[in-house]
Amino acid sequence: MWPWLFVAPTLLGLAVFYFWPVIQTAYFSFTTWGVFGGSEFTGLKNWIDLLESGAVPRALVNTLLYTAMVLLGIPISIYIASLLNRPGLRFAAFYRVLFFAPFVSMQAAIALVWGMIFNSQYGILNQFLGIFGIPPVYWTSTEWVALIAIGIVGIWSTLGFNIIILGAGLRSIPAEMYEAARIDGASNWRQLLSITVPLLSPSIFFLTVLSVIRGMELFDLIFIMIGESNPIKGDTQSMVSLFYREAFIGNDKGTGAAIAILLMLIIGLLTVIQFWVQRRWLSFE
Template structure:
């Protein structure tokens, strides 16, 4: 086809097409504007603040990389990183296993699937503050339900949330419990997308439920598993609300021993007023999350290529 014919084919948009384009841009405008105002602009502003000394009135004075130098000399950084990684390493795999078991259970032929889905998913749509306060009462050392139940079996209870050795694990338990239902729904959607013919053929060949799970379900829903793992890790590295609500920052002696990087950011930004230094902490955490996400995506590609 000649260039003249090509130009003839590329006609100007009709009036109706222009109206459709305008309507489409109008529909996506609120989301686009919202993303720019609440995500894109604050991110670049935060990045700029990390190279400045910022006062309480957001007046920035450029100080180069002094905030990052201070960050890497921060005595609490290693402890906060340790607690953050410990939280992620425990909650993500355990939560994934529980979600897989629940999704497999709901993917089978049982009665009352809708009721079970609602029950399991309910913690995910409940406000984090409400969930944290309820579990705080359960773990209360003086009148908590957990100690009352343990007392029935002759086991002495303890102050779970004021003990530095148990407080973080209590928060982990709440994180696993509240996130399992959300991951279960995503994994269940992935499982329901697998053709039943695979299971029927495997059953004819004599494969049992366990073999079908590991040989068919896991490989075919591996993209969904990787998605759940990535989002779970990102959420784990951003843990703050549950920890802050369950473990009182001002009165609890265990708080300093179990603080995470996000808590360190909160203290410097809103308690001490060091906004530039807090911005450096958030950028540092952003880089860590990005590195881990890239490694996971690389691992997913290797897994798919291997299969």
């Protein structure tokens, strides 16, 4: 009895603030809402409209592309964490704080700063490229270039957290294993593949799951860097951006709820796949 009493507040909070909203949103996805409120049960109409709409596949592709780019930050983080983990490195703690600072910054602030950097007219990046005679690049007004620019910001903003997690994992690997490998003639590349990556696999798996979830929830960077007046906003929108436009700008709560449930199912499916795949390569030894 006592264990249930101790966990009851947490279970009650989950039921009220998580499970009930999910159930309510699932119900809303089968309804159509009027302009002045009030709903009507319309069955699968919203879901059929989503499947027939070209906006959802495009938004899903954009979201998956961004997520894939963010995942590229993990191998980059492994390399940087290895550099920061070298014995005798001065100011290592300062460097870790420097890398970690963007992660604790507001996404809106990050998007505003990088939006100015990528500005095609007065941005620092184009001014730097102009030194080498490279013409201005329209970073946030060209479809695929804008997606790459947003992916770069996504990688940059998550590097710090990845480095902290991977750095802790690297410090837990016994130095004797590397010494024995060097005595056996193993190259740095072989040590990376045979020692570092296998022993870091729990940390890599943890970061992969988090990166996929965060990537699928992309909204702030697109909303601020691309903007509502940008002609390519429809070609670069993510699933959450599409949900925002349908539910709040278009005032179509039913379709917005269907998009939210669809996104939740996709994230759940990707997470299940990752947990299934990790059985084949995850090592806790």
